[in-house]
Amino acid sequence: MSTRLAKQGRLIDRSKQVEFTFNGTTLKGYEGDTLASALLANDQMLVGRSFKYHRPRGIVASGAEEPNALVGLGSNRRYEPNQRATTTELFAGLEAKSQNHWPSLEFDVGEINSKLFARFLPAGFYYKMFIHPKPFWKHVYEPFIRKSAGLGAAPDKELVDADTYEHFYFFTDVLVIGGGVAGLQAAKTAAATGAKVLVLEEKSFWGGRAPVDGGEIEGLAAEDWIAKTLEELGAMDNVTLRDRCMGAGVYDHGYVLGYERLTDHAPEAGGPRHRLWRIRATQVVTATGAIERPLSFAGNDVPGVMLAASMRDYIVNWGVMPGQKVVIATNNDDAYRTALAVHAAGGEVVRVVDARENGGGKLADEVRALGIRVENGRAIAKVKDGKRVTKVALCAQNGEGGAREEIEADAVAMSGGWSPVVHLWSHCGGKLNWDAANAHFAPDPDRAPTSHDGKPFVVTAGSASGPLGLGAVMADAAAAGAKAAEAAGRPAQAVAEIATNDVAEAQMEAVWFMPAKADIQLRMKSWLDYQNDVKVSDVQLAAREGYESVEHTKRYTTLGMATDQGKLSNINGLAVLADSLNSEIPQVGTTTFRPPYHPISMGAIGGEARGEVFQPLRRTPMHDWHEANGADFEPVGHWRRPYAFVRGGESVHDAVNREVRNTRENLGLLDASTLGKLVVKGPDAGKFLDMMYTNMMSNLKIGKCRYGLMCSENGFLMDDGVVARIDEDTWLCHTTTGGAERIHGHMEEWLQTEWYDWKVYVTNVTEQLAQVAVVGPNARKVLEKLNAQAGGGMDVSKEALPFMEWRDGEIGGFKARAYRISFSGELSYEIAVSASEGQAFWNALYEAGKEFGVMPYGTEALHILRAEKGFIMIGDETDGTVIPQDLNLQWALSKKKEDFLGKRAHTRSHMADPDRWKLVGLETVDGSVLPDGAYAVGNGVNANGQKNTIGRVTSTYYSANLGRGIAMGLVKHGPKRMGEIIEFPGTDGTIYKAKIVDPVFYDKEGEKQNV
Amino acid sequence: MLMLHCPFCDEYVEETELQAGGEAHLKRFGPGSSDDEFHDYLFTRENPKGVHFELWRHINGCGKWFIAARCTVTLEVFGTYPANCTEPPQWIKDKISEKRPGWTWREFAG
């Protein structure tokens, strides 16, 4: 059984006991425990069920590589599925639930998959089954498979995260990822040059494995050396140390993501839960250590079978003994340290089986000297199935698993050798070499990831480079620190030798199958990928079936695709594949490592941007007034515009109709501040605008306005608006609301990249001005009243300010520029004042307008008013595929100009095609409103069996002024078919009949706007 | 996540400050050009596996357009220069030649 030791446990504080729950049962641990160590201390060997066969699973590892011990953590708005027990720090009140079982962890019905059906569920079985009958996949098979899919329960569907997250920028010369002895040494060496250094350590403690593994550095015990070095680094201004912060991903040009877990260990502490560090590092040192590999023997997934070094971690770091009678299986010397640790802590090592014929070196001798039975050339044949280890069968390694000796044990420590953590090295293209002696892939320093300057920017340090002995690790780390600092532009320095005291080890030997010629029954019980239930036999099957590429095998078997991303299984799986193909591991290759190193929260990735600050919100100067006066807002880009101003007891639809009628009959106010306003100025401004607009702008007279169209170089209509000539070399161009930034950018692009010798400046003054459209028969009256109140002002009479002209002056005491332009067909003034005076000006208009029946109106009334007049709207009549000719706007395409953007494009055959659909008005026969986006049908079907269409609705509204539906549309040969009735099928089966008419529905002669 | 040197600000700036603008050094064809010329000008883009010349705008910065010489395979940036240049400066050509002897891109070569 697994117990808490009376002594040991360098990371726990025995004076601080902590209560937590696992599946509802209250358990006790200590501050400094991980959830995994606390569970083991409570003899909770069974912690979860596997994905496919629902096999009972226990804790295998002590760090981020753990594949089994995933729990649902927390509750309500702080629930999180799939948290690793090994990387979860214990805190008072922690709630954990095991996953993937029903009805309970101890008794899981799904285990039938393992007991009865495993044989029928090999890799890829679903590709070969469930094919017939066809509807069964959707309705029977898939629902069943889906039900059994997934690991942790989904958060509640209405869950709103209780925590907050933030982003953080950091720029550094050298970033060291990993705060073990190698990382600290690399940081120390780099920092000594004066380089700015950031060190990230994913755990809550520094120093990595060294204090557990023992040895001396510079005459100090590892633990003391770590404390001293931390103190030194902490005292340096150029060094930043961050624990609980993982290097998550390395990206191009030295961009690195750090993932800091601020309050996972103290959920009530307040402040953000996670912080995403966006780091730009000139050089990155990855001191990420190495991960121990499991051995592939039958029953290597039974709870109680554990990585040897992890067992040692539990003993030394947390004072937990995972078993009282331990069998150790290894192919290298490191596992002997576990034998020593178990023994030192009072546990019994019942056997060490070393697969190597010649066994281990000095460490093995030490173990033997303690009276522990060590057998060379031996293997585990099988661990007896169950919810914990009870019996272990031993056999000769070089055999098929016969002549077994069965011994009693309650834990197994296994070591199949070590693989450097190369993920961060590989994320951005670092290449690997196969090291046959140590049976692992190690970074190839000559093929490092390169940065913007083409030079390497990642250096590995310590066991992440390949070496495992303490002396080699420290020497490599110091060299890496020096190399990184120099590459970051710091002076080169000689690296002093670092004295260490460690034990020479005998060479490891690769063991991919245990025993070497394990028969099929054993191979079907030898797990490679614990979480996804991939066994040796599965990889062999994939290879037999031709899934020979490592990527094929991975995807066919799901090897390495679980939440641990193959940290334990990849090399073992590759070896089995290579063996099956009679190939070598380097020829089979390795899969691509993708960020993140370890899963990171979506909350952290999103950062602060949520709710109100999800995206920037743009408000006009009159926004608050709108909000207080019933505005029903619609998002337009980042702006919010009032769709309508709804009064009490009114529907939005009612409000729109009221606004439309009132504007035609009395007086309407529209907040037009969002319209883009670009000042174009300079000696060549006229010439430039002649290129930008399809019509002529250079000959516009000062004081006058002209409606202009803009096409893209590809010929499509992209924006429209009124242009005013301000003075000899200044024009003011209005754009659509969505167009201000886009058109400004468009102008700048042409000015800077094509006509860069033209003397023109463009400035976007949209936000500097508030603009109000004063619209309706009473528009002049209200302005005159304001001027009268102010004792004078701009003459707004027909004579002094005619239609399509503008004037500067004062209105009601406000400095203003008034344009006599109309998008409604009514008498209309668009008046711009300084943004800071927008609200005051609006208030003045509103107050003065009360006697004239003033009402504000929103975007929907704006749309209807313009549609009644047959004015086009960018985004309605245009959609990126429409050219001015389609909208009968040929008059705006200058024939005098040799060139303008879009002119050449219009001559291409399809754009000059007389069969293009053209703008017309549409009136339903019965007065109803045509559905938005409906298509008119012609005769027959096209070559692909689709009904032929001859037109479509581009805008459709109920016109309160006309008391009927009105619409505009594009119709084939439309203008030549006036009076014809065409059919628009609705999606509900209704056929709408509409007559083709002139698009101007209201005041055809335009008398109302020109008064 | 690219980082490019803005030749106007003389700063290395983050990709999030930049807007990509596609192939640089395009020759515009307007009225009077042939269908082929106009088509190629608008649609036939260089799409090299290797050195590319492309426009960028420091949109969340100085607002200026510049040109980057960048490798599309390694993302190495050989240099940046203002957009009002008709060809890459010699120092950039030299730098590319050093790393990619024999390179060509449209009418430019090492």
Added chain:
Amino acid sequence: MKRYSAFAVAREALRYHMGWERAWTSPAPKRHYDVIIVGAGGHGLATAYYLGKNYGITNVAILEKGWLGGGNTGRNTTIIRSNYLQDPSAAIYEKARSLYEDMSQDLNYNVMFSPRGVIMLAQTEHEVRGYKRTAHANALQGVPTEWIDPKRVKELVPIINLEGPRYPVLGGLWQERGGTARHDAVAWGYARACSAMGMDIIQQCEVTGVRSENGRVVGVNTTKGSIDCDKLGMVVAGNCSHLSDMAGFRLPVESVALQALVSEPIKPCMDVVVMANTVHGYMSQSDKGEMVIGGGTDAFNNYTQRGSFHHIEETVRALNETFPMVSRLKMLRQWGGIVDVTGDRSPLISKTPVNNIFVNAGWGTGGFKAIPGSGWAMAELMATGHSPLAEEFSMNRFKEGKFIDESVAAGVAH
């Protein structure tokens, strides 16, 4: 070829699955083929398959420089839908979708086509109009879709937040028979079927040159030697410019990185596929339980299969906002693929300036859903010289100004 079935699996189980044969063979190239397809991704394999199935052309080699299905076929978010606005797009995507319906039976390989339904959310008035227009167009195109209100959206997607403070959900375009499929299985299933027809799938075989005489293709040079052919199909997505350069003509495409990510697997919580274009995010849940999430493309040319992280941030922000519970999940893995994008972001299925060379490219971000339709049309074009499904996707359209622009429904101007 042994047929796959539950019975076969049971039979093999009794002999520990030792009797399964190779899904596809791995032959050395012959000297001559009637047709060579370059690119053993979904589109290339589907082209070969329908050449054999529909036209009896089986003296075919499919050349692949890496491993089959190893490009964008194995890197996408597996969404299948056909609710496109423009007629040519709706035609080919609906053809593809309908072929997906029967693909598992047709190929005797379970590709797990799951018509779980696809919603495209409307979050602005502009999108509402765009999708209503699409629904009208789809009705005439024979593509069943419908406009649904927010209440129905919530019923279909219980985890959605309808009342986001910035972009409330105003409704959606719903295609009930859209869904997902197992992407690798599509490539593997086609490969197995092609191999069974006697076609040669030659992996680890990179084309190094294209040979033509008198304006007509005669063969290719490869890392496995020179191979002659009567017709050549180029179906290599992001690498198509590279290949067309060898053949001496240019394609109107650029290659950019497209990114995707998955969460850790959780128990089923979202049955349908949801696309939210206003906030740039789309998400579905795989049969394994992972939330499969697609993002946007970079705007610069790139062959690294690595994209820029700010796109991931933007996508995840959008999803946290639209599906608040996502905030408590974790990103397991992110990756990128290289997609080829044309001037109107619609594909090319086209003859080329060299006789008997045909190109299938430019699928941009939408290639997976098109695979069977694309292969069907490409095979028809290669076998007969004319395909109604492919006609509008000719590369000449750019010269004529006859674009197929699908961004219309979600345009930006207002």
